[in-house]
Amino acid sequence: MDETVLLVGGGGREHAVGRALADSDATLYACAGNRNPGIARLAEGFETLDTTNPTAVRSYAEDVDATIAVIGPEAPLQAGVADALDDAGVYAFGPQEAQARIETDKAFQRRFMQEHDIPGCPDFETFEDMDAACAYIDEYDGDLVVKPAGLTGGKGVRVMGEQVTAEEAKEYIRTSEYERIVLEERLIGEEFTIQAFVANGQLRVTPAVQDHKRAYEGDEGPNTGGMGAYSDASLELPFMSEAEYSEAVDVLRATVNSLEGYKGILYGQFMLTTDGIKVVEFNARFGDPEAMNTLPVLNTDLLDVLVAAREDESLPKLSFSPRATVCKYAVPDGYPTDPKAGAKVTIDDNDVAQVADEHGNGDALLYYASVDERDDGIYTTTSRSFAVVGVAETITDAEAIADAAIREAGEEGLRVRHDIGKPDIVQQRIDHMAELRGE
Numbered sequence: 077m078d079e080t081v082l083l084v085g086g087g088g089r090e091h092a093v094g095r096a097l098a099d100s101d102a103t104l105y106a107c108a109g110n111r112n113p114g115i116a117r118l119a120e121g122f123e124t125l126d127t128t129n130p131t132a133v134r135s136y137a138e139d140v141d142a143t144i145a146v147i148g149p150e151a152p153l154q155a156g157v158a159d160a161l162d163d164a165g166v167y168a169f170g171p172q173e174a175q176a177r178i179e180t181d182k183a184f185q186r187r188f189m190q191e192h193d194i195p196g197c198p199d200f201e202t203f204e205d206m207d208a209a210c211a212y213i214d215e216y217d218g219d220l221v222v223k224p225a226g227l228t229g230g231k232g233v234r235v236m237g238e239q240v241t242a243e244e245a246k247e248y249i250r251t252s253e254y255e256r257i258v259l260e261e262r263l264i265g266e267e268f269t270i271q272a273f274v275a276n277g278q279l280r281v282t283p284a285v286q287d288h289k290r291a292y293e294g295d296e297g298p299n300t301g302g303m304g305a306y307s308d309a310s311l312e313l314p315f316m317s318e319a320e321y322s323e324a325v326d327v328l329r330a331t332v333n334s335l336e337g338y339k340g341i342l343y344g345q346f347m348l349t350t351d352g353i354k355v356v357e358f359n360a361r362f363g364d365p366e367a368m369n370t371l372p373v374l375n376t377d378l379l380d381v382l383v384a385a386r387e388d389e390s391l392p393k394l395s396f397s398p399r400a401t402v403c404k405y406a407v408p409d410g411y412p413t414d415p416k417a418g419a420k421v422t423i424d425d426n427d428v429a430q431v432a433d434e435h436g437n438g439d440a441l442l443y444y445a446s447v448d449e450r451d452d453g454i455y456t457t458t459s460r461s462f463a464v465v466g467v468a469e470t471i472t473d474a475e476a477i478a479d480a481a482i483r484e485a486g487e488e489g490l491r492v493r494h495d496i497g498k499p500d501i502v503q504q505r506i507d508h509m510a511e512l513r514g515e
C-alpha cells in the first residue's frame with residue numbers, strides 16, 4: 077500500500093525525519109508554524125499552521141489523506157495532537173497526551189519511576205507549596221536541582237552547586253511563579269541520550285548521543301535547546317562501556333513495560349555516575365539535535381518501522397552504519413537570552429557537499445531549523461537556525477567536516493559552538509569519568 081506521511085513540526089529534527097522518509101517509498105506532507113525550506117523541498121505540500129491546535133493538524137491530515145503522522149516536537153503531543161489524529165484514523169507515531177506526560181509533567185515522571193520501580197530514579201520530592209520547597213532546600217544535605225514540573229523548552233532547570241547557590245535556588249522558586257516543582261538530588265557524571273522506537277510493547281534502540289545544552293564553548297552560559305551533539309561509530313560513547321549502554325537500555329525497557337499503550341520515540345536522558353546509570357529525564361519524542369545524529373546512520377527504512385508499528389507487527393531490527401556523527405547548530409547572535417533575528421542564511425546543500433568532497437573521508441548534511449523563507453531568501457528567527465552534520469569513521473573526522481561545513485555559512489549574525497566533538501573536549505569527558513571512578 078502507498079503510504080502518505082504527515083510530518084508535524086518545522087525544526088532541524090523534523091528536517092532529519094523528512095529526509096529519512098524521502099529515502100523511503102512514502103508521499104510526504106508537512107505542517108509547522110514556520111516554513112522550513114528544507115522540509116518544504118522534500119514534501120508534496122507544506123502547510124503553515126499552529127501545530128498545537130489538534131483540529132487544525134487533523135484537518136490538514138484529512139485533506140492530504142495521510143495514513144501515518146510523525147509528530148516531532150513535544151508541544152503538539154502535550155496538546156493532544158496524537159489523540160486527535162488517532163481518532164481520525166490517521167496513525168500517529170507519537171504518544172497520546174496521557175502517555176506524553178512522561179515528558180510533559182516531570183512530577184508525574186518521577187512518581188511513575190518510583191511507583192513502577194524503574195531503576196535509576198534519583199532522590200526527589202514534588203512541591204506545590206513553594207515555602208515548603210524552600211524549607212526542603214534548607215534541610216537537605218547536599219545539592220539539589222530545581223525543575224518546574226511543566227515544559228520549559230529545556231530552559232527551566234537550575235542546578236545547585238553548578239548554576240546557582242541554595243539562596244539563588246530559593247529566590248528562583250519564590251519569584252518564578254511555577255505552580256509545581258520537583259526538587260531532586262544533583263547527579264554528577266557524564267550525560268548521554270538514548271532514543272528508542274517504541275510500539276506494541278516493543279522497543280528498538282539507537283546509538284548513544286551526547287548533546288551540549290550550554291550556550292557557550294567550554295559548557296558555559298545558560299541552557300539552550302541543545303547546541304550540537306556527537307555519536308560514535310559504535311552504540312556507546314567513548315566515556316562509557318558496552319555494559320553501561322546496556323544498563324541504560326534496561327531502564328528504557330522497564331519504562332516501556334510499565335507505560336501502557338506507548339507509541340513513538342522514547343528518549344532517555346541519562347547520567348553516567350559512579351553509582352550506575354541515573355535518569356535525568358525522559359522525552360516523548362526524538363531529541364533535537366540528537367535526531368540529526370541518529371537518522372543519517374540508520375540504514376533500516378524508517379517507513380518500515382512506522383508501518384510495522386501501526387500494523388501491530390514486530391518492529392524491524394535496526395541497522396546502523398558504523399560511522400560517527402558530529403552535529404553543530406548555528407544560532408542567532410544573543411541566543412537564547414536576547415536573540416537577534418533577521419540575518420540572511422546563504423549556506424546550501426551544495427556548499428556542505430563540496431566541503432565533504434574536499435575532505436574526502438565522509439559526508440556533510442545540512443538541516444534547516446527555525447528559519448523563515450521569504451521571497452528574497454532565507455532569514456534567521458529568534459530560535460536555532462540550522463545545523464550541519466559530519467558523518468565519518470571517527471568522531472575526529474566527523475567533527476572536522478562539520479566544522480569546516482558550518483564555517484561556510486559565515487559568522488554574520490550567527491554563533492556556533494565550535495568545540496563540540498573536538499578531540500580535546502571528547503578526551504575531557506573520558507578523563508572526567510576516569511577521575512570520578514578514581515582511576
Ligand code: AMP
Binds near residue numbers: 221223231261267
Ligand atoms: P532537563 O530540562 O530536565 O533536560 O534538564 C536540563 C539539564 O539540567 C540537563 O540536561 C542536565 O544537565 C541538568 N539536570 C537536570 N536534572 C539534573 C540532576 N538531577 N542532576 C544534575 N543535573 C541535572
Ligand code: GLY
Binds near residue numbers: 230287362363364366
Ligand atoms: N536536545 C535535547 C532535547 O531535544 O530535549
